[in-house]
Amino acid sequence: MNRFERTLAGRNLELRRASTQVLQLNLGKKCNQTCAHCHVGAGPARREMMTRQTMERVLDWLAPTDIATVDITGGAPELNPDFRFLVTQLREMKRRVMDRCNLTVLFEPEQEDLAEFLAQNEVEIVASLPCYGEENVNAQRGDGVFDLSIAALQRFNALGYAGDANLMLHLVYNPLGAHLPPSQAALEADYKRELWDKFGIRFNRLFALANLPIARFAAQLRRENKLENYFDLLEENFNATTISGLMCRSTLNVGWGGEVYDCDFNGMLNLQWNKTNSLYLWDVDPNQIENRAIATGKHCFGCTAGAGSSCGGALA
Numbered sequence: 678m679n680r681f682e683r684t685l686a687g688r689n690l691e692l693r694r695a696s697t698q699v700l701q702l703n704l705g706k707k708c709n710q711t712c713a714h715c716h717v718g719a720g721p722a723r724r725e726m727m728t729r730q731t732m733e734r735v736l737d738w739l740a741p742t743d744i745a746t747v748d749i750t751g752g753a754p755e756l757n758p759d760f761r762f763l764v765t766q767l768r769e770m771k772r773r774v775m776d777r778c779n780l781t782v783l784f785e786p787e788q789e790d791l792a793e794f795l796a797q798n799e800v801e802i803v804a805s806l807p808c809y810g811e812e813n814v815n816a817q818r819g820d821g822v823f824d825l826s827i828a829a830l831q832r833f834n835a836l837g838y839a840g841d842a843n844l845m846l847h848l849v850y851n852p853l854g855a856h857l858p859p860s861q862a863a864l865e866a867d868y869k870r871e872l873w874d875k876f877g878i879r880f881n882r883l884f885a886l887a888n889l890p891i892a893r894f895a896a897q898l899r900r901e902n903k904l905e906n907y908f909d910l911l912e913e914n915f916n917a918t919t920i921s922g923l924m925c926r927s928t929l930n931v932g933w934g935g936e937v938y939d940c941d942f943n944g945m946l947n948l949q950w951n952k953t954n955s956l957y958l959w960d961v962d963p964n965q966i967e968n969r970a971i972a973t974g975k976h977c978f979g980c981t982a983g984a985g986s987s988c989g990g991a992l993a
């Protein structure tokens with residue numbers, strides 16, 4: 678039993694899957710950025726990428742299911758050469774599609790018409806912007822990222838995003854350092870005021886996420902000798918009311934090779950239901966997922982601390 682499981686057991690709780698509402702696809706680790714907190718360890722030199730053949734197998738698996746939403750992530754998923762093929766197929770299958778977009782990818786070579794493509798396909802945008810101030814964004818995500826992010830948001834707004842019910846644009850906040858996110862509602866109000874007043878930008882919702890201490894963020898904390906303190910902070914702030922809403926209960930994650938996980942974090946840690954052989958999506962019966970025990974580790978305290986954290990923001 679790991680630390681997280683002991684905490685659950687001490688409260689007579691257990692973590693099991695509910696019905697799957699969202700299929701999350703990680704298209705690979707290639708990214709035009711190298712953010713300090715990245716839990717995927719993504720960057721321009723990474724070559725891991727979901728192939729079209731794997732996408733086709735995923736689409737075949739998805740077709741007979743009633744999973745309504747597909748959440749596409751990476752890396753920068755748009756840099757996968759078959760990203761547009763996948764989105765087009767999913768829209769033809771009448772699925773709601775979400776794209777976890779880093780914003781600056783709009784200004785990469787051959788992505789000049791990316792925003793128009795996303796709008797035409799009514800893809801919901803979930804965009805990272807860890808602050809409404811330039812200094813903090815550039816410190817976490819790299820020099821020049823803030824200006825490009827603002828320009829990208831203005832472009833999305835010009836195409837109707839956040840002004841049309843079919844064109845949703847959400848922002849994602851995560852803390853700059855080893856602390857918990859502040860109140861999501863208060864932060865959303867601040868973001869809306871500042872981005873509108875300074876840049877004329879509107880968006881739908883802000884999701885406040887905690888940083889999970891894995892991959893690049895864990896390495897940074899280890900270098901600064903803060904990793905164990907951060908784990909302690911997360912554990913001390915365990916909030917049992919977050920358990921029922923954890924994203925691993927209703928989201929099924931698929932890695933770039935087609936492997937299946939309870940969440941993207943478990944994917945990064947190669948933590949599967951089956952600990953001996955890799956388990957692929959096409960080996961899983963969609964009717965045998967509900968009620969499975971979820972694979973956990975001490976990183977799970979990152980999702981249950983304070984107000985909780987999920988792909989859709991705070992939980993409590």
Ligand code: SF4
Nearest residue numbers: 708710712715752779
């Ligand atoms: S956090 Fe997102 S934008 Fe930053 S390096 Fe990782 S995948 Fe790329």
Ligand code: SF4
Nearest residue numbers: 925939940942977980
């Ligand atoms: S890291 Fe979070 S989402 Fe993933 S299994 Fe643990 S609690 Fe669930």
